[in-house]
Amino acid sequence: xxxxxxxxxxxxxxxxxxxxxxxxxxxxxxxxxxxxxxxxxxxxxxxxxxxxxxxxxxxxxxxxxxxxxxxxxxxxxxxxxxxxxxxxxxxxxxxxxxxxxxxxxxxxxxxxxxxxxxxxxxxxxxxxxxxxxxxxxxxxxxxxxxxxxxxxxxxxxxxxxxxxxxxxxxxxxxxxxxxxxxxxxxxxxxxxxxxxxxxxxxxxxxxxxxxxxxxxxxxxxxxxxxxxxxxxxxxxxxxxxxxxxxxxxxxxxxxxxxxxxxxxxxxxxxxx
Numbered sequence: 001x002x003x004x005x006x007x008x009x010x011x012x013x014x015x016x017x018x019x020x021x022x023x024x025x026x027x028x029x030x031x032x033x034x035x036x037x038x039x040x041x042x043x044x045x046x047x048x049x050x051x052x053x054x055x056x057x058x059x060x061x062x063x064x065x066x067x068x069x070x071x072x073x074x075x076x077x078x079x080x081x082x083x084x085x086x087x088x089x090x091x092x093x094x095x096x097x098x099x100x101x102x103x104x105x106x107x108x109x110x111x112x113x114x115x116x117x118x119x120x121x122x123x124x125x126x127x128x129x130x131x132x133x134x135x136x137x138x139x140x141x142x143x144x145x146x147x148x149x150x151x152x153x154x155x156x157x158x159x160x161x162x163x164x165x166x167x168x169x170x171x172x173x174x175x176x177x178x179x180x181x182x183x184x185x186x187x188x189x190x191x192x193x194x195x196x197x198x199x200x201x202x203x204x205x206x207x208x209x210x211x212x213x214x215x216x217x218x219x220x221x222x223x224x225x226x227x228x229x230x231x232x233x234x235x236x237x238x239x240x241x242x243x244x245x246x247x248x249x250x251x252x253x254x255x256x257x258x259x260x261x262x263x264x265x266x267x268x269x270x271x272x
Contacts, residue, residue: 090201090240
């Protein structure tokens with residue numbers, strides 16, 4: 001039996017239970033791929049696929065998302081938006097903000113957001129990755145269809161990673177039940193996504209910046225096949241683009257991986 005039981009989840013969602021149709025699987029290729037197939041067959045907004053095991057789980061930029069049943073929670077949520085996709089430029093940031101708020105309600109300490117799609121935990125030892133978001137958009141006659149994939153560590157996974165990793169159970173005084181974790185995340189997304197639909201990312205920007213991990217610090221932006229861009233991270237604009245202050249001025253960054261630079265790095269010096 002899958003580790004998530006929709007019957008146990010429903011009372012934790014309370015009055016929001018009717019907004020979601022949750023299907024828990026023992027295994028699938030990836031929750032986002034499975035949900036996309038269901039969306040193509042007409043699944044309604046609020047459909048959720050959660051799986052204990054993924055044989056082809058996906059992360060951002062083609063990476064594999066590693067997960068194990070007991071120590072992680074991986075799921076995808078279907079949401080639909082009216083209007084053009086351009087209005088959703090800050091969607092991954094909005095989802096991350098919802099995640100951060102949900103984690104804090106569960107008692108997780110030190111939650112921070114890394115542009116554009118990672119949730120980190122800050123401690124005396126530095127930053128460690130807790131969760132990631134992958135969003136896939138498609139247009140149909142009903143507007144824009146978003147498949148929102150979320151992977152979150154309940155316990156810190158083993159293995160070699162590009163940055164330190166952690167889990168909810170390491171960042172929280174008490175280990176919350178996985179049903180409580182999923183319910184808190186889904187509930188937080190309702191308010192965030194409805195606000196994004198009506199008002200755009202502008203209305204969420206200041207709250208996102210409150211969690212911003214590297215605000216005002218030196219970072220480098222890594223993009224495939226391009227020279228790294230180095231500068232001071234100034235946060236995000238009204239559309240969710242990263243603002244980078246470099247030797248040539250303030251630039252708007254729409255994609256790329258962000259990594260922290262040493263405090264003494266000079267503006268514009270990619271070799272610092």
